[in-house]
Amino acid sequence: MSVSQVALEFPLLRGRRIRTRIGWVLSILAFVLVAAPLLDILILVTARGISAISPELFLAPTNGISGGLLNAIVGTFVLSGGALIIGVPIGVGGGIYLAEFGTGSFGAVVRFLSDVLTGIPSIVLGYFSYITMVIWLGWQFSALAGAITLALMVVPYMARLTELSLRQVPLSLREAGYALGAPDRKVIFRIVLPPALPGVLTGALLALAISVGETAPLIYTAGWSNYVWNGKLTHEPIGYLTYVIWSFINQPFASAHALAFAAAFLVVLVVLVINVTARTLLFARTA
Amino acid sequence: MRTSPFRIGLVGLAGIIPGMLVAVVLFLAIYSWPAIHFNGIGFLFRETWNLGNLYADPVTRRGVQVPIGAQYGILVFIVGTLATSAIALLIAVPVSLGVAIFLAEGAPPRLRPTLSLIVELLAVVPSVVYGLWGVAVLVPLIAHYIAPALDDVLGFIPFFAGGSPTGFGLLSSSLVLTLMVVPIITATVYSALLQVPRPDKEAAYALGAMKFEVAVRAMLPMVRGSIVGAIILGLGRALGETMAVLMVSGGAINHLPGTITSPISTMASFIVSQLDSAEQDPTGMAVRSLAEIALVLFIITVIVNVIARLITRGLHVGLTSRA
Incomplete structure (x- = not known):
């Protein structure tokens, strides 16, 4: 008896077959509904971003609503780099604690x-930094306030990812180390951390992607500047790429829009390259 | 336990994390205390946000210096926050369940890593880029096609009537939020579906269920806990989302949304949009009242996230919790 015969003899079954078919179509449709905007975002940002790219973009700072993006590119480097310098050691230290000694209630x-x-x-963290560092400590809008704010976001993320990678190192390795009389510090830095290092570095890269794409807390801490960073950590605002995207798209000038899309292209490029490589590496390692 | 300096150092580093949470709530509370005292509980229920006359001499009301005529109420922003999040979840939940079922059961296993990567990438696109896309693509689309179509089809319901002259507003904000929430819910439900034990699936097949029926009738109910946790996690993200909403919301003040295309503000987007004007206030009460909004938002999102984490704890380990 073939399937169609079964369907003929059991009309109830035919109804179920139609319903499951509709169900699959709807679930595929759902996927298309979320994949299409992502594709459209990438196409839009790439097409309009690449057409706005010129040598001037990387050589000149913004001048009002035209010019280049040098100040913003440098600023994004400084803020994100600063966030990693502050956030990664704290996050990794916290992660080591969680993985090695964090079995108790603390x-x-x-x-x-x-x-x-x-x-x-992130805006709540940004406002916290605004009232503490910008106002109370009197740093004003500054690179350090911005970098510390981004670090606040990066720390919990780094801690959890570090813990995850450390936990994949077999317990027997630690036991072997302790059995040889090695102290905590040696066991962790010489035995446990090296095999977990790729995971920790992946975490740091993902943290970098987060900081490069962040906007709201920086508006309240880093401010904005048309000038290339002059090395001052406080009392001097600093530019960054995401500010250009947010603020320049609202200007009624083609030059401003071109800069906004160019900035968006650079940000998306960094974020996607980091995420795609990190995630495929992680997948290759854990699968 | 031996307490070497090394271990104490690690405890210190780990302690920074709870310390940060405590510091955030403490400083926000201390800084906004005069505003809390001045605004009272009516802060949450008043529609008017008025900085007052910033150029006249401030007056003393309720024991604090404020500009003449100043009044701070955030009902409009609370409603905006709740309405955008609710509409976003209304759309995102069925879509996410569909995507998760498709990824876990429907898609060919060879394509699965690529397809799930696409969904994960949705979660890492920066908020401000969603805003840019919203301004360039979604808002015109709503103004010219979606809003008029809604007016034609559902126009007899006042909420959907009127079309949209600009496209900036409740609908565009909700749709952008939907895109940002879907990957969070999908990732959680997808990884839960993958963990459904094989014998349970086989039992459903043995009863004569078809593949889709197994997924919907047997597997989804089994991961109920993850679904609820994922939805609340998504809610937390939607409540606090700032830049994308700010860019497509139309930035309403003192005006409750009447239709799906009304301009709105959320608590988060309002904080950013007000920085420049609030700093003009010589008494500082506007900046303190913004801190009070941040405090309210902090408390709401902490509650939401604590509930979500309690539900999903141990169910999955998420890579896409932030980003």
Whole structure:
């Protein structure tokens, strides 16, 4: 008895077959509905961004609503680099604690709160930095205030990713180290950390992608500047690429729009390259 | 336990994380205290946000110096935040479940890593780039096609009537949020579906269920907990989303949204949009009231995230929790 005969003899079954077919079509449609905007974003930003790219973009700072993006590119480097310099050691240290000694209640609290912290809106962290560093400490809009704010976002993320990679190192390696009489520090830095290093570095790269794409907290901490960073950590605002995207798209001038799309192209390029390589590497390692 | 300096150092580094949370709530509360005192509970229920006359001499009301006529109420922004998040979740939940089922059961196994990477990438596109796309593509689309079509089809319901002259507003904000929430819910549900034990699936097949029926009737109910947790996690993201909403929301003040295309502001987007005007206030009360908004938003998102994490704890380890 073939399938169609079954369907003839059991009309109920035919209804089910039609319903499941509709179900699959809808689920594929759902995927297309979310994949299409991503594709459109990438096409839009690439097409309009590449057409706006010129040598001037990398050589000249912004001048009002035209010029280049040198100040913003340098600023994004400084802010994100600063965030990593501050955030990665703290995050990795926290992650080492969670993985190696965090079995007690303090570890559980830290683990839980770091997950909660990643869910706090970045603008709230930005406002916290604004009232503490920009106003209270009197740093004004500055590179250091911006970098510390980004570091606040990076730390819980780094801690959890470090913990994850350390936990994949077999327990027997640690036991072997301790059995030889090695102290904590040696076991961790010489035995546990080296095999986990690719995972930790991947985490740092993903953290870099987060900082490069962040905007809202920087508006309240880094400000904006048309000039290339002069090396001052405080009392001097600093430019960054995401500000150009947000602010220049609202200007009614073609030169401003071109800069906004060029900045968006650079940001998306960095974020996507980092994420695609990190995720395919992670997948290759864990699969 | 031996306490070497090394271990104490690690505890210190780990302690920075809870310390940060405490510091954020403490400083926001201390700084906004005069505003909390001045605004009272009515802060949450008043529609008017008025900085007052910034050029006249400030007056003393309720024991604090404020500009004449100053009044701070955030009902409009609370409604904007809740409305955008609710509409976004209304669309995102069925879509995410569809995508998760497609990825876990429908898609050919060879394509799975690539397809799930596409969904994950949605979560890492920076918020401000979504805003840019919203301004360049989504807003014109809504103004010229979607809003008029909604007016034609559902126009008899006042909420959908009127079309949209600009395209900036509730609908565009909600749709942008939808795109940002879908990857969060999808990733959680997808990884939960992958963990459904094989024997359970086979039991459903043995009862004569078809593949799609197994996914919907047997597997989805089994991962109920993950779905609820994922939705609340997505809610947390939607409530706090700032730049994309700011760019496509139309930035309403003192005006509650009446239709799906009304301009709105959310708490997060309003904070950013107000920086310049608030800094003009010589009494600083406007900046303190913005801190009070940040505090309210902090408390709401902490509650939402704590609930979400309690539900999903141990269910999955997410890479896409931020980004």
